[in-house]
Amino acid sequence: MRILHTVDTLREALHALPRRALVPTMGNLHAGHLALIERARRTGAPVVASVFVNRLQFGPNEDFDRYPRTLQRDAEQLESAGCDLLFAPDEAQMYPQPQTWRVLPDPALAGVLDGAARPGHFEGVATVVLKLFQLVQPTFAVFGKKDYQQLLLVRDMVRQFALPIDVIGLDTVRDADGLALSSRNGYLDPAQRARAPQLRAALQRLADTAAHCADLDDLARHERDATQALAAQGWAPDYLSVRRRADLQPPRADDLGAPRRLVVLGAARLGSTRLIDNVEC
Numbered sequence: 001m002r003i004l005h006t007v008d009t010l011r012e013a014l015h016a017l018p019r020r021a022l023v024p025t026m027g028n029l030h031a032g033h034l035a036l037i038e039r040a041r042r043t044g045a046p047v048v049a050s051v052f053v054n055r056l057q058f059g060p061n062e063d064f065d066r067y068p069r070t071l072q073r074d075a076e077q078l079e080s081a082g083c084d085l086l087f088a089p090d091e092a093q094m095y096p097q098p099q100t101w102r103v104l105p106d107p108a109l110a111g112v113l114d115g116a117a118r119p120g121h122f123e124g125v126a127t128v129v130l131k132l133f134q135l136v137q138p139t140f141a142v143f144g145k146k147d148y149q150q151l152l153l154v155r156d157m158v159r160q161f162a163l164p165i166d167v168i169g170l171d172t173v174r175d176a177d178g179l180a181l182s183s184r185n186g187y188l189d190p191a192q193r194a195r196a197p198q199l200r201a202a203l204q205r206l207a208d209t210a211a212h213c214a215d216l217d218d219l220a221r222h223e224r225d226a227t228q229a230l231a232a233q234g235w236a237p238d239y240l241s242v243r244r245r246a247d248l249q250p251p252r253a254d255d256l257g258a259p260r261r262l263v264v265l266g267a268a269r270l271g272s273t274r275l276i277d278n279v280e281c
Helices: 007-014 031-041 071-081 121-136 148-160 183-187 190-195 198-210 216-232
Strands: 002-004 021-025 047-051 085-087 140-144 166-170 236-244 262-270 273-280
Touching: 002 007, 007 085, 007 121, 021 031, 021 121, 031 047, 031 071, 031 140, 031 166, 047 071, 047 121, 071 085, 121 148, 140 148, 148 166, 148 262, 183 273, 198 216, 198 236, 198 262, 198 273, 216 236
Parallel strands: 002 085, 021 047, 021 140, 047 085, 140 166
Antiparallel strands: 236 262, 262 273
């Protein structure tokens, strides 16, 4: 595996690769990231992974400065997983001048759920992803479904900008107790880690209930009850919400009980650690 740190060396290396599969990451890799690499390998194209902690998607009081940087360990894992190229630029390479040009996602998609809880987050995500797409020009790009809203946003951006990229979503990889793998799980102390699967359990219960709701008022009541129950367990929820899979808008009456139309999404803090998850229903 080649490790590249500059845009010029990346472009030089890509000349020999007419097809590429891209897996963008912020590093501190775990088994979920390596599953993305494996899925990218199944496209038959050489695999390019990026490791870049993107300042633009962090809010002023978020964890940019303490986000783990583990490039040597990340590179070893990527090489073992069969990655062909690792692009690991610093900020001077990605943003050689202030990034005053930004991608403004559709607020109907980016302004709800995590977009409402983290203003500006998806603007930063869309900007860096579009820049990586321009640099790598992949045939395929692989993203995990744990970041469900991000996946939909990237697909919408690719569609609206007519980019020739097949965006592949991969199911969330979980620990044996159901906790979605996340780089931020490392912030949890042992007692918090033991409680962390409560988020997924709450979403699953809400998903099971949503499948049998009589009407939208009934659904809204169950959302409130689920949020209050999680808060009673010591969490600080941002949201637990049932949405349409297609566009993350609130469901219509005819969505209730229909198969494969809805997804339950949640974000909540356990101590100082913010976790997200989702369950399709």
